[in-house]
Amino acid sequence: MENKKPILIAQPTLPNLDDFVESLKVIWERKWLTNNGEFHQEFEKKLADYLGVKYVSLFSNGTLALISALQTLRISGEVITTPYSFVATTHALHWNGIKPVFVDIDPVYGNIDPLKIEAAITPKTTAIMPVHVYGNPSDVEKIEEIAGTYGLKVIYDAAHAFGVKKNKNSILNFGDLSVLSFHATKVFNTIEGGAIVCNDEKTKKRIDFLKNFGFAGETTVVAPGINAKMNELQASYGLLQLKTIDEQIKKRKKIANAYYELLEDIDGIRCLGDMENVKHNYSYFPLFVDASKYPMTRDELYFKLKDNGIHGRRYFYPLISEFPPYRGLPSSKSENLINASIIANQVICLPIYPDLDREVIEEIVKIIKQ
Numbered sequence: 001m002e003n004k005k006p007i008l009i010a011q012p013t014l015p016n017l018d019d020f021v022e023s024l025k026v027i028w029e030r031k032w033l034t035n036n037g038e039f040h041q042e043f044e045k046k047l048a049d050y051l052g053v054k055y056v057s058l059f060s061n062g063t064l065a066l067i068s069a070l071q072t073l074r075i076s077g078e079v080i081t082t083p084y085s086f087v088a089t090t091h092a093l094h095w096n097g098i099k100p101v102f103v104d105i106d107p108v109y110g111n112i113d114p115l116k117i118e119a120a121i122t123p124k125t126t127a128i129m130p131v132h133v134y135g136n137p138s139d140v141e142k143i144e145e146i147a148g149t150y151g152l153k154v155i156y157d158a159a160h161a162f163g164v165k166k167n168k169n170s171i172l173n174f175g176d177l178s179v180l181s182f183h184a185t186k187v188f189n190t191i192e193g194g195a196i197v198c199n200d201e202k203t204k205k206r207i208d209f210l211k212n213f214g215f216a217g218e219t220t221v222v223a224p225g226i227n228a229k230m231n232e233l234q235a236s237y238g239l240l241q242l243k244t245i246d247e248q249i250k251k252r253k254k255i256a257n258a259y260y261e262l263l264e265d266i267d268g269i270r271c272l273g274d275m276e277n278v279k280h281n282y283s284y285f286p287l288f289v290d291a292s293k294y295p296m297t298r299d300e301l302y303f304k305l306k307d308n309g310i311h312g313r314r315y316f317y318p319l320i321s322e323f324p325p326y327r328g329l330p331s332s333k334s335e336n337l338i339n340a341s342i343i344a345n346q347v348i349c350l351p352i353y354p355d356l357d358r359e360v361i362e363e364i365v366k367i368i369k370q
């Protein structure tokens, strides 16, 4: 693969340029750039329809949506969460003055292990913030049961879970709130962007106030809100993305299936198969290297791929609990996070995006098999 363009883990899909230029002409004509414009309103409605959820509130990015979701429900004290995620999950807690309490993950899919949640609950616990990591649904039923028993709120970091369904129901319908990211590297992108999904109009209203400085009217501020609004250019871009998203996910599925087929039966290499009754979005293709069975360590394979122009990523290594801002927490101790430590040291996410050629997939697998 020498002298070829490097293959990155993700490549964004952009809308048709002529269509986007048409949208820009409309914006230029209307001269309304942000603050709940017409494209914004249309995108919120169409997105809710597409996702099969009640209410969507658009945001300028997923991190501000996470921070605002915690503000929406007035979460405080301690929140139970997973260390196996992108660091923004825990940062959102920190920015709200909340203490993160890390709980270990299940050793297969890498989502929070619901059987370990109860032991982490204290009188200060107010909520659980799980992540549907790689878009694979967390154990929403068990989490709901625990939250019900202890009177806790549940906010899902669903940054990876756009369009994911369980038993034909959107995974975003579980919990009190779900948060999406539309970052350029995600299955569905608005360049930067995100959203909070909620189930009732009153909550949607509060979220909309919060993302606009807390303004509830021209002269009324009801909460210490922030500026996290999505602008009209991104909303119009997002509307165009909705037209092709099904096709994009279909192409991703084909790529995942090619990887499954070609990576079968390699000692020490484990892939995640599809879950039963789940419609996946194939946002990531993680594989796990067990160095006791495979002839190399994860890092050796990672750098070998890199030397060959294949830029996978070690999502999620290191664990969030290992970063300096969080490593001093009592729940960050490695004996508390055994599965998370193992998986973080085994994972490589391989390139996956709609236009990835079969030829490249075969090349990647050849390197892994050599």
Ligand SMILES: Cc1ncc(COP(=O)(O)O)c(C=O)c1O
Residues within 6 Å of the ligand: 061, 062, 063, 064, 085, 086, 088, 089, 131, 157, 159, 160, 180, 181, 182, 183, 193, 194
């Ligand atoms: C799990 C997770 N949470 C939160 C975020 C933050 O989203 P954003 O980049 O849109 O702020 C990301 C990705 O970037 C993510 O992967």
